[in-house]
Amino acid sequence: MKLYEHEALESIYKKFQIPSPKFVFATEPNEKVREFIEKQPAVVIKSMVLVGKRGKAGAVKVVTDKTKAVDVFKDLATREVYGEKSVGAIVCEKLDIQKEYYLSVTYSTKDRAPAITFSEHGGMEVEEIDHKLIHTYIVGDVRAIYPYQIRKFLVGIGFSDPEMLRPLSEIIVNVFKAFWETECRLLEINPLVVAKVGDKKKLVAADAVVLLDDDAAIPPSIRFSARGDMGRPLSQREQDAILIDQGDHRGKAGSYVELDGDVALMTFGGGGSTVTAETAIEAGLRVANLTDIGGNPPAEKMYKIARIILSKPGLKAVLVCGGTASNTRIDVTLGEGLAKALDDMNAEGVLNKDLIWVVRRSGPEYVKGLKMLHECFVRNGIKGDIYDSQLPITEAPLRLKELLIKHVNYQPEQIV
Amino acid sequence: MKGPVYLNENTGIVVIGATGREASQVIKESEALYPGIIKAGVTPGRGGSSELAVPVFDTLFQAKKDPAVGSKINTALIYVPPASVLDAVMECLDAEIKVIYIITEHVPIRDSEIIYQEKVRRNAIIVGGTSLGCFVPSVGRIGAIGGKDPTVAFRQGGLLIISKSGGLTVTTAEMFKRRGWGTYCALAIGGDIISNTTYADVLLQVKDDPNVKGVVMLGEPGGSYEEQAAELITSGVFKKPVAAFISGRFQERMPEGVAFGHAGAIVERGMGKATDKIERLDAAGKKYPVKVAFYYHELVSAIESLGVPRDFEDSTAAHVAPLYSTIR
Numbered sequence: 015m016k017l018y019e020h021e022a023l024e025s026i027y028k029k030f031q032i033p034s035p036k037f038v039f040a041t042e043p044n045e046k047v048r049e050f051i052e053k054q055p056a057v058v059i060k061s062m063v064l065v066g067k068r069g070k071a072g073a074v075k076v077v078t079d080k081t082k083a084v085d086v087f088k089d090l091a092t093r094e095v096y097g098e099k100s101v102g103a104i105v106c107e108k109l110d111i112q113k114e115y116y117l118s119v120t121y122s123t124k125d126r127a128p129a130i131t132f133s134e135h136g137g138m139e140v141e142e143i144d145h146k147l148i149h150t151y152i153v154g155d156v157r158a159i160y161p162y163q164i165r166k167f168l169v170g171i172g173f174s175d176p177e178m179l180r181p182l183s184e185i186i187v188n189v190f191k192a193f194w195e196t197e198c199r200l201l202e203i204n205p206l207v208v209a210k211v212g213d214k215k216k217l218v219a220a221d222a223v224v225l226l227d228d229d230a231a232i233p234p235s236i237r238f239s240a241r242g243d244m245g246r247p248l249s250q251r252e253q254d255a256i257l258i259d260q261g262d263h264r265g266k267a268g269s270y271v272e273l274d275g276d277v278a279l280m281t282f283g284g285g286g287s288t289v290t291a292e293t294a295i296e297a298g299l300r301v302a303n304l305t306d307i308g309g310n311p312p313a314e315k316m317y318k319i320a321r322i323i324l325s326k327p328g329l330k331a332v333l334v335c336g337g338t339a340s341n342t343r344i345d346v347t348l349g350e351g352l353a354k355a356l357d358d359m360n361a362e363g364v365l366n367k368d369l370i371w372v373v374r375r376s377g378p379e380y381v382k383g384l385k386m387l388h389e390c391f392v393r394n395g396i397k398g399d400i401y402d403s404q405l406p407i408t409e410a411p412l413r414l415k416e417l418l419i420k421h422v423n424y425q426p427e428q429i430v
Numbered sequence: 431m432k433g434p435v436y437l438n439e440n441t442g443i444v445v446i447g448a449t450g451r452e453a454s455q456v457i458k459e460s461e462a463l464y465p466g467i468i469k470a471g472v473t474p475g476r477g478g479s480s481e482l483a484v485p486v487f488d489t490l491f492q493a494k495k496d497p498a499v500g501s502k503i504n505t506a507l508i509y510v511p512p513a514s515v516l517d518a519v520m521e522c523l524d525a526e527i528k529v530i531y532i533i534t535e536h537v538p539i540r541d542s543e544i545i546y547q548e549k550v551r552r553n554a555i556i557v558g559g560t561s562l563g564c565f566v567p568s569v570g571r572i573g574a575i576g577g578k579d580p581t582v583a584f585r586q587g588g589l590l591i592i593s594k595s596g597g598l599t600v601t602t603a604e605m606f607k608r609r610g611w612g613t614y615c616a617l618a619i620g621g622d623i624i625s626n627t628t629y630a631d632v633l634l635q636v637k638d639d640p641n642v643k644g645v646v647m648l649g650e651p652g653g654s655y656e657e658q659a660a661e662l663i664t665s666g667v668f669k670k671p672v673a674a675f676i677s678g679r680f681q682e683r684m685p686e687g688v689a690f691g692h693a694g695a696i697v698e699r700g701m702g703k704a705t706d707k708i709e710r711l712d713a714a715g716k717k718y719p720v721k722v723a724f725y726y727h728e729l730v731s732a733i734e735s736l737g738v739p740r741d742f743e744d745s746t747a748a749h750v751a752p753l754y755s756t757i758r
Contacts, residue, residue: 121539121543121623121624123623123624123625123652123653123654123655123702124654124658126543126546126624126625127543127546127547128543154547155547156543156544156547157547194540197538197539197540199539199623227538227539227540229512229536229537229538229539230538230539230540231513231538263511263512263536264451266535266536282597283595283596283597283598284560284594284595284597284621284650285593285594285595285596285597285598285601285621285648285650285677286595286597286598286601288595288650288677288678288681289598289677289726291680292677292678292679292680293725293726295680295683296680296725308535308597309535310452336597337597337598337600337601337604338577338582338583338597338600338601338604339577339597339600340562340563340573340574340575340576340577340596340597340600341452341455341456341562341574341577370757376582376604377577378577378578379578384753384754385754388753388754388756391754391756392756396756397756397757398755398756398757399752399754399755399756399757399758400752400753400754400755401750401752401753402753403582403601403604404608404747404750405750406605406726406727407601407605407726407727408725408726408727409727409750417757421757
């Protein structure tokens with residue numbers, strides 16, 4: 015889960031002594047914002063959004079004319095950046111920047127270890143920096159890290175400013191500790207600037223990109239508010255789905271990403287879900303959601319996610335698809351959980367009987383489970399075909415496409 | 431020795447977190463299919479319980495000291511909740527167990543990193559987290575892979591199937607079985623960011639194993655483990671035929687950072703794209719026996735065209751009719 019810059023500054027930078035500019039966060043130019051602007055000779059104002067490349071979108075502005083600062087704040091606190099609405103803005107002191115570094119910590123799958131990436135040529139997108147100017151320090155032993163190790167690394171890469179060697183090595187260690195102790199998967203500071211303060215030089219982290227591990231000991235959605243990765247706030251259905259798995263590790267049913275299409279996916283297993291969604295999209299079906307159910311969830315979890323998936327307006331079809339499960343019980347998930355959702359929705363008068371269903375599933379108790387689901391289809395007047403694993407998994411979306419064209423004259427998307 | 435290092439005729443399993451819902455079902459099923467492969471279970475506070483078909487101990491050290499089963503335990507199967515996995519792995523490593531499977535999903539990345547570094551120091555083999563286990567038809571299985579009736583998907587043959595996805599491991603074995611190829615070993619390595627056993631680790635382990643006639647590799651976006659396998663092949667270390675399928679191309683049409691599927695299946699800052707992995711493997715295929723399937727089901731024709739011999743006859747129906755229909 016990604017943090018907003020102000021959240022990272024408040025909850026992580028302060029705690030781990032990563033120096034940042036003085037700042038105020040607000041949703042509107044309130045008294046605090048006005049006071050702050052008053053005290054500073056010049057300020058920087060930034061929209062608080064999760065999407066990157068804010069500067070290029072004009073959502074980061076340097077304001078030297080103080081009379082305009084309040085209006086700029088008002089604009090940036092509410093503006094849409096690449097389609098994402100700002101949750102507010104921060105106003106910070108304008109630094110006297112001498113130099114811009116790039117610094118990040120993330121996991122390297124090449125080394126299977128945390129990797130500290132540093133460049134003396136920061137300020138631009140990391141992809142744009144010449145690869146020869148980017149250097150990586152692999153934390154091969156996470157039990158301890160000391161500034162001297164970082165100094166050795168910096169000297170080794172020919173770091174050019176001896177004056178900054180000690181403070182930089184200490185900040186890098188603090189950044190690593192922040193990454194490690196708050197269970198990040200990415201902590202990026204771009205730029206980490208050398209600022210002139212009076213006649214002294216000081217290192218200041220002028221930005222914060224923080225991705226927290228969703229599986230961290232304390233789930234980030236509890237520490238901070240839940241949010242999507244789609245550059246937009248979570249839909250009600252997405253928020254409801256997250257709650258399904260909270261505090262209950264028996265299987266997983268709470269993944270739901272809402273999309274624009276009309277074919278609902280009820281897909282199982284990481285690989286099975288991906289392969290099914292991929293084929294459906296390649297076949298031109300407009301997918302209404304992505305989901306990934308697995309790990310043998312109990313019937314009540316399946317019930318909840320099924321109702322969430324089916325509650326989306328405008329659906330034309332449902333694809334229930336998974337491989338041959340090893341431990342997910344087909345009678346429990348489809349025969350009980352899904353069937354009960356359909357029974358209840360029918361009883362409540364909210365079941366859309368025009369939907370066309372294709373089911374393809376196998377695994378423990380699948381004979382019983384598919385029969386139970388078929389009986390549910392019959393008693394509720396639901397239209398569709400049910401297959402077991404004799405049908406290759408990637409053919410199921412194609413069969414649904416055939417039915418849709420035949421019965422509702424569906425116009426598949428042309429995939430180039 | 432019959433079977434690879436991951437699971438062979440000498441394997442004796444202890445299940446950590448044995449009395450949990452998932453684990454007790456797996457023990458029950460495994461005992462019915464392969465009696466004696468599981469030697470003991472461990473659940474703190476449940477020592478001496480007779481609820482399972484195997485003896486249950488409070489600690490692994492007690493299990494290891496037990497005169498009846500202790501000396502036969504050499505492999506651990508971990509089924510504890512995510513927050514307890516690190517503790518369970520350390521207990522296994524301290525008990526000098528050298529092959530460990532982590533079945534648990536959602537292990538914190540930080541804990542996975544600590545586990546990986548400790549595993550390297552102790553020279554152990556750890557598969558997972560998020561593994562579904564291992565299946566070797568000539569020997570037996572570890573974990574729930576293949577479910578109650580593994581003969582649906584598994585028959586003895588010459589394929590080595592390596593997959594991040596547990597479900598697809600079985601689905602793939604079944605698809606090949608219907609077309610005449612059996613499995614030598616199927617290993618679900620899990621889709622975590624820090625993976626304790628990667629494709630390359632497995633390929634290195636079996637590169638001289640004559641039982642492996644061909645490899646089926648199932649990859650996902652995120653990380654660089656598929657690229658590492660491609661590198662191992664292009665460096666000439668692994669020479670057997672490899673058919674690969676990398677899922678998740680469609681994710682590249684979605685906003686960066688969208689997490690779907692496994693924890694590790696996320697493209698970050700342009701790294702770990704499915705198309706890049708496909709390109710690397712395709713490049714390896716120019717000089718070495720590697721084929722990347724465009725569609726998942728084309729893995730079968732890939733293995734065929736690489737000349738991997740069938741183990742038995744093709745038994746596919748030309749057109750599969752639905753089991754039930756309420757629409758025609």
